[in-house]
Amino acid sequence: MPFREVMEAKYRDILTKYIKEQSESTLYIGQKFSRKSIENQVTPEEIISLHKMILQEIYPDMPEYVVHSFDILLEIMLGYGFAYREHQSLRNQQKELRSEIEIAANVQQTLLETKIPSVEGLDIGAISVPARLMNGDYYNFVEDENDCISIAIADVIGKGIPAALCMSMIKYAMDSIPANRNEPSMLLENLNRVVEQNVDPSMFITMFYGMYDYARHVFSYASAGHEPGFYYDGKKREFSEIYAKGLMLGIDKKTKYRQYEKNIHPGDMIILLSDGVTECRTDEGFVEKETLLNYIRKYIHCSAQEIVNNIFKDLEKLQDFQLRDDFTLIIIKRRV
Amino acid sequence: MENQSCVNIQTEWDIVAARQLGRNVAKELGFGIVDQARITTAISELARNIFIYANKGRVRIEKIYDKGHAGLRIVAIDNGPGINDIRLAMEDGYSTSGGLGAGLPGVKRLMDEFDIVSSKGKGTEIVATKWIR
Numbered sequence: 001m002p003f004r005e006v007m008e009a010k011y012r013d014i015l016t017k018y019i020k021e022q023s024e025s026t027l028y029i030g031q032k033f034s035r036k037s038i039e040n041q042v043t044p045e046e047i048i049s050l051h052k053m054i055l056q057e058i059y060p061d062m063p064e065y066v067v068h069s070f071d072i073l074l075e076i077m078l079g080y081g082f083a084y085r086e087h088q089s090l091r092n093q094q095k096e097l098r099s100e101i102e103i104a105a106n107v108q109q110t111l112l113e114t115k116i117p118s119v120e121g122l123d124i125g126a127i128s129v130p131a132r133l134m135n136g137d138y139y140n141f142v143e144d145e146n147d148c149i150s151i152a153i154a155d156v157i158g159k160g161i162p163a164a165l166c167m168s169m170i171k172y173a174m175d176s177i178p179a180n181r182n183e184p185s186m187l188l189e190n191l192n193r194v195v196e197q198n199v200d201p202s203m204f205i206t207m208f209y210g211m212y213d214y215a216r217h218v219f220s221y222a223s224a225g226h227e228p229g230f231y232y233d234g235k236k237r238e239f240s241e242i243y244a245k246g247l248m249l250g251i252d253k254k255t256k257y258r259q260y261e262k263n264i265h266p267g268d269m270i271i272l273l274s275d276g277v278t279e280c281r282t283d284e285g286f287v288e289k290e291t292l293l294n295y296i297r298k299y300i301h302c303s304a305q306e307i308v309n310n311i312f313k314d315l316e317k318l319q320d321f322q323l324r325d326d327f328t329l330i331i332i333k334r335r336v
Numbered sequence: 337m338e339n340q341s342c343v344n345i346q347t348e349w350d351i352v353a354a355r356q357l358g359r360n361v362a363k364e365l366g367f368g369i370v371d372q373a374r375i376t377t378a379i380s381e382l383a384r385n386i387f388i389y390a391n392k393g394r395v396r397i398e399k400i401y402d403k404g405h406a407g408l409r410i411v412a413i414d415n416g417p418g419i420n421d422i423r424l425a426m427e428d429g430y431s432t433s434g435g436l437g438a439g440l441p442g443v444k445r446l447m448d449e450f451d452i453v454s455s456k457g458k459g460t461e462i463v464a465t466k467w468i469r
Contacts, residue, residue, distance in 0.1 A: 049370045078373050082442045086428050089441070093428070 003040040011047075012054045019058075041088070043081040048074045101161065105133045111168050116305075117143040119214050121335050125304030127312050128274075128328040136163025137274045137326040138170060147215040150184075153330060154207040155226065155274040157248075163326075166203055170195070184209045184222035185259035188246065192224065192257075195250035205249040208272055217264045217334060222257040224249045227275045230293070234267025234336070239293050242270070269304075270332040271296065276325035277315070296331075304331040340398040343383075345414075346391075351383040354395040358410065361397050365406050366468060374446045375408055375466055381443050382412035382462055390416020390459065400465065407467040410447075415459040422454055 014033060018026040037047065052070040056062060112135070116124050128137050136156040143149050154170060156163035173194040177187060187209050195205055208229065210221035223244035230239050246257045264270070277292065295314055299307040308329045316323065341361075343354040358379040362372045379395060386393035393414025400407045419425050428441050440462075444450040447464040454460040 045370050045373055049368070049373075052369075074369065074373050075377075078377050082377070082446075085445050086442060089428050089445075 044077040123304040123333040125308040126330040127308040131323040134164035137328040157204045185257040188257040196253040229272040232269035272330040274328040276327040342396045354383045390414035409465045412462045418456040419454040
């Protein structure tokens with residue numbers, strides 16, 4: 001039976017019981033009643049009116065001043081009812097918004113989808129996990145006809161929807177830059193102009209762009225203020241920072257980027273990341289660079305994809321499963 | 337009693353007069369006490385809006401009948417500055433007076449029907465109706 005139809009009888013029951021004997025168990029039933037009435041969108045003023053009506057029924061000769069006092073209570077609670085209804089409506093709006101964002105996140109994922117190339121002699125792994133629903137990090141692989149794989153990894157300063165929208169634009173800007181201009185430094189210079197012209201001045205993008213020539217095993221790269229990656233020397237078993245200097249995208253349209261080159265030997269690795277990896281924070285502070293490198297060492301025998309997956313799992317746990325920033329990690333291993 | 341009556345809103349006391357008029361009509365029509373209180377609150381809000389934003393205007397209370405149903409209609413009219421963005425004014429949480437739950441969306445929820453016409457510099461007319469259930 002609908003709650004509203006039995007509400008009156010139930011309330012009368014609770015009220016008469018409690019007036020007869022003030023027991024905790026009746027108060028508990030009252031609490032359950034209130035939960036039910038909230039569920040059924042009964043407003044506070046309706047309860048007051050119900051209370052007044054039933055009281056008048058049970059005590060027909062109730063003093064007038066008590067009867068009148070309920071008018072004030074009703075008027076006051078109407079204000080609360082007002083606020084309560086607004087709250088309900090805002091809650092529904094929030095739900096709608098959330099499901100809209102979820103759809104947007106799916107659309108984004110489809111837009112930014114990239115396939116990890118499989119190339120003889122290379123083992124590549126990549127992971128990118130947003131801190132909230134939408135990702136402000138971005139990575140992209142392109143395999144061209146000159147035996148080269150280009151790898152882009154980018155991070156919009158900021159997170160959430162604005163960052164994600166901005167990222168979607170970057171991908172299309174990259175796709176539209178002619179293929180003969182995809183030398184890393186040239187590409188960043190072109191992209192920088194696009195960002196400078198089209199993106200809100202308060203928004204900055206860092207990007208690392210590399211090109212791996214898998215015929216010669218030369219890695220050429222340039223960086224626009226992006227978090228430095230690491231190079232692992234397989235022979236010496238040592239890590240070093242992949243240093244590259246350059247201004248973030250979108251600051252100055254005349255920025256020039258320097259291009260660097262590195263020979264990659266069998267057993268070597270290239271590790272690229274976003275600041276969400278190095279800025280993983282625990283109660284004790286940032287995750288030290290050394291900690292990260294230790295994790296890589298720990299999983300070095302695994303495949304590139306396993307390494308990035310495992311590191312993400314470990315760092316996620318280290319932070320109590322709360323990502324503070326979007327997290328992207330790429331590993332390129334030259335097979336022995 | 338006539339089928340419509342009107343209160344000019346110029347001072348805060350006129351808000352009380354509008355409330356009183358609305359409550360009397362609601363009672364006469366046979367609204368329950370909760371609905372009486374809701375109608376009164378809606379009138380109160382509309383009259384307050386006139387008082388605060390337009391300085392003066394009027395609130396008309398009408399008894400209406402449709403297919404055997406009786407209802408009460410509030411018409412609030414002013415020649416004030418008008419509402420710039422009605423959609424925004426109808427959004428929850430927008431109300432410039434900062435009151436929680438108050439404002440036009442609150443009035444809309446209290447009543448069964450709600451209509452607003454406003455043009456910048458000319459004024460605002462709000463019509464809100466509640467039917468006896």
